[in-house]
Amino acid sequence: MRYESHEAYFASVPVDIRSRLTAIQAQVESLVPGATRCVGYNMPAYRVKRVFFYFAAFKKHIGIYPPVAQDEPLIAALAPYRGAKGNLAFPLRAPLPLELIGRVAIALYRERGEA
Numbered sequence: 001m002r003y004e005s006h007e008a009y010f011a012s013v014p015v016d017i018r019s020r021l022t023a024i025q026a027q028v029e030s031l032v033p034g035a036t037r038c039v040g041y042n043m044p045a046y047r048v049k050r051v052f053f054y055f056a057a058f059k060k061h062i063g064i065y066p067p068v069a070q071d072e073p074l075i076a077a078l079a080p081y082r083g084a085k086g087n088l089a090f091p092l093r094a095p096l097p098l099e100l101i102g103r104v105a106i107a108l109y110r111e112r113g114e115a
Helices: 006-011 015-031 072-077 098-113
Strands: 036-040 043-047 051-057 061-065 088-091
Touching: 006 015, 006 036, 006 043, 015 043, 015 051, 015 061, 015 098, 036 051, 043 098, 051 098, 072 098
Parallel strands: none
Antiparallel strands: 036 043, 043 051, 051 061, 061 088
């Protein structure tokens, strides 16, 4: 299925996961004024001048892309969630670290969205 909006994507996932995605959406929008919703790689995403933040639900986790590359303290804090390529996977069975995800959104905006 091809998604045309965040809402269409959210409607395709179970309600308990949808609430997590909605919380991430609210966090990004509150911390990155001017970010607009879009869909990229068939995932909910945000752009300012270009797309800087993607997120999606999977069977066992919520993924956030692309990897943070320039904020060393944040990269260290993200270590428990980083995969082999640096992409983030937040397990569905654990509480969602929204403050940390907010820091990721800001870092990715600074790295990619302002350019």
